[in-house]
Amino acid sequence: MPCTVSMTVNGKAVSREVEERTLLVTFLREHLGLTGTHVGCDTSQCGACVVHVDGRSVKACTMLAAQADGAQITTIEGLAASDGTLHPMQAAFREHHGLQCGFCTPGMVMSAIDLVKDNASPTEQEIREGLEGNICRCTGYHNIVKAVKAGAEAMHGSGAKVAAE
Amino acid sequence: MYEFTYHRPKTLADAAALLGQSEDAKILGGGQTLLPTLKQRLARPSDLIDLGQIPDIKGICEEAGGIAIGAFTRHAEVAHSDVVRRVIPALADLAEGIGDRQVRNMGTLGGSICNADPSADYPAAVVGLKATVKTDRREIAGDDFFTGMFETALEPGEIVTAVHFQKPDKAAYAKFRNPASRYAIVGVFVARFGNEVRVTVTGAGPSVFRATDMETALAQDFRAEALNGIAVGADGLNADIHASADYRAHLVTVMAKRAVEACG
Ligand SMILES: Cc1cc2nc3c(=O)[nH]c(=O)nc-3n(C[C@H](O)[C@H](O)[C@H](O)COP(=O)(O)OP(=O)(O)OC[C@H]3O[C@@H](n4cnc5c(N)ncnc54)[C@H](O)[C@@H]3O)c2cc1C
Ligand code: FES
Ligand code: FES
Numbered sequence: 001m002p003c004t005v006s007m008t009v010n011g012k013a014v015s016r017e018v019e020e021r022t023l024l025v026t027f028l029r030e031h032l033g034l035t036g037t038h039v040g041c042d043t044s045q046c047g048a049c050v051v052h053v054d055g056r057s058v059k060a061c062t063m064l065a066a067q068a069d070g071a072q073i074t075t076i077e078g079l080a081a082s083d084g085t086l087h088p089m090q091a092a093f094r095e096h097h098g099l100q101c102g103f104c105t106p107g108m109v110m111s112a113i114d115l116v117k118d119n120a121s122p123t124e125q126e127i128r129e130g131l132e133g134n135i136c137r138c139t140g141y142h143n144i145v146k147a148v149k150a151g152a153e154a155m156h157g158s159g160a161k162v163a164a165e
Numbered sequence: 166m167y168e169f170t171y172h173r174p175k176t177l178a179d180a181a182a183l184l185g186q187s188e189d190a191k192i193l194g195g196g197q198t199l200l201p202t203l204k205q206r207l208a209r210p211s212d213l214i215d216l217g218q219i220p221d222i223k224g225i226c227e228e229a230g231g232i233a234i235g236a237f238t239r240h241a242e243v244a245h246s247d248v249v250r251r252v253i254p255a256l257a258d259l260a261e262g263i264g265d266r267q268v269r270n271m272g273t274l275g276g277s278i279c280n281a282d283p284s285a286d287y288p289a290a291v292v293g294l295k296a297t298v299k300t301d302r303r304e305i306a307g308d309d310f311f312t313g314m315f316e317t318a319l320e321p322g323e324i325v326t327a328v329h330f331q332k333p334d335k336a337a338y339a340k341f342r343n344p345a346s347r348y349a350i351v352g353v354f355v356a357r358f359g360n361e362v363r364v365t366v367t368g369a370g371p372s373v374f375r376a377t378d379m380e381t382a383l384a385q386d387f388r389a390e391a392l393n394g395i396a397v398g399a400d401g402l403n404a405d406i407h408a409s410a411d412y413r414a415h416l417v418t419v420m421a422k423r424a425v426e427a428c429g
Contacts, residue, residue: 001170020169020170021167021168021203042204044197044200044201044268045345045346047267050267057267058270059268062196062201066215067193067215067217111266111267114266118245130266132265132347133266133267134265
């Protein structure tokens with residue numbers, strides 16, 4: 001049966017009629033056209049689909065759009081400033097070459113920002129543990145960890161806005 | 166996923182009424198087990214009753230002799246709670262070790278224990294901390310709650326509302342985890358209440374169980390060495406691609422010793 005779901009996505013109020021079984025990730029990608037959020041496994045393992053729901057990272061393939069009704073959602077598209085300036089965590093991934101094919105990157109960046117909210121200056125070990133829900137098949141994680149460390153410093157040090165949310 | 170009708174009741178009474186209307190209705194907690202199950206079309210509920218908007222079954226409070234945690238309290242909230250950290254730090258540690266950050270941000274205590282996965286972490290604490298499970302109908306002793314693999318004492322349509330955990334003098338949880346899923350291949354919870362010791366084992370058998378020989382030995386001498394030479398039998402333990410029954414039996418003693426050491 002169709003139902004109406006309404007939420008705020010990257011600062012904009014949206015409302016769509018969808019089937020009740022629609023996943024949040026399907027809602028974002030197919031109904032809103034926000035394809036930056038990826039689907040890697042569709043079995044809750046890989047973290048390519050991570051977005052922020054009311055400020056917390058979740059796997060959008062393991063949540064119904066209906067469960068997010070009324071929530072504030074931030075996706076990878078919502079991080080950069082309106083003039084295109086990258087969020088410090090995105091900039092750090094570019095600077096430290098924290099990606100190869102880039103498929104896992106949106107999820108990695110969203111998880112990393114959530115991690116830094118709880119721990120402003122995580123150690124290498126804490127970053128590795130904090131990114132347990134995200135799988136990368138290219139990089140071997142080394143540069144991702146470096147990027148997150150630098151991104152955390154940039155977010156923290158510059159007193160920059162933590163996220164566009 | 167097959168089609169279903171989604172409901173978001175605001176009170177426990179409304180949730181119970183919705184469950185009463187259809188035999189094939191199912192409760193939705195954090196969805197971290199149920200949604201993957203539905204995506205694989207392993208279940209076909211007619212209705213999903215989301216408990217996420219019911220304030221009465223959320224939150225953590227210190228109560229006489231322990232802590233009460235609402236069924237719809239996320240693993241991350243338990244892990245980060247100052248109250249849990251102060252009163253029963255082993256419980257906060259256990260919650261922090263469940264799955265990954267995103268699973269902990271969604272998954273709930275109620276969903277975990279109602280699912281009764283043989284490898285889940287919370288069942289070890291429910292039995293280890295002599296908990297009481299509260300439902301919309303009654304109270305069930307933690308010792309009687311888990312009745313088998315993926316089976317509990319709950320009746321159809323019964324809703325878990327909270328769990329009351331007793332405060333031990335000392336406790337710790339040691340888990341040998343599956344590196345991919347983080348579920349327990351074997352997890353052992355050790356808790357000491359005065360002269361009484363509980364040693365509960367998850368992951369090893371079809372359902373959580375108490376290692377009573379270890380409890381007796383530790384009640385006399387609460388040191389890891391007291392467990393030398395004591396093992397659970399491999400008969401009836403789980404065997405899969407991750408670990409044989411013999412290996413799991415071996416791990417029970419190793420994890421029990423680590424938990425005793427972590428009690429300090
Ligand atoms: C990648 C991944 C890794 C994981 N790793 C671990 C791990 O290391 N350790 C671990 O213990 N678990 C792990 N889990 C499982 C996780 O803890 C789930 O959150 C939990 O098993 C189910 O909780 P939920 O709130 O998501 O419930 P749901 O999936 O919504 O529901 C599970 C079942 O419980 C029923 N239910 C839910 N709430 C209630 C209630 N209040 N009353 C009655 N019935 C109810 C539902 O009808 C359903 O049958 C993992 C899951 C994933 C996806
Ligand atoms: S697509 Fe969601 S976890 Fe892999
Ligand atoms: S960069 Fe290719 S999967 Fe991570």
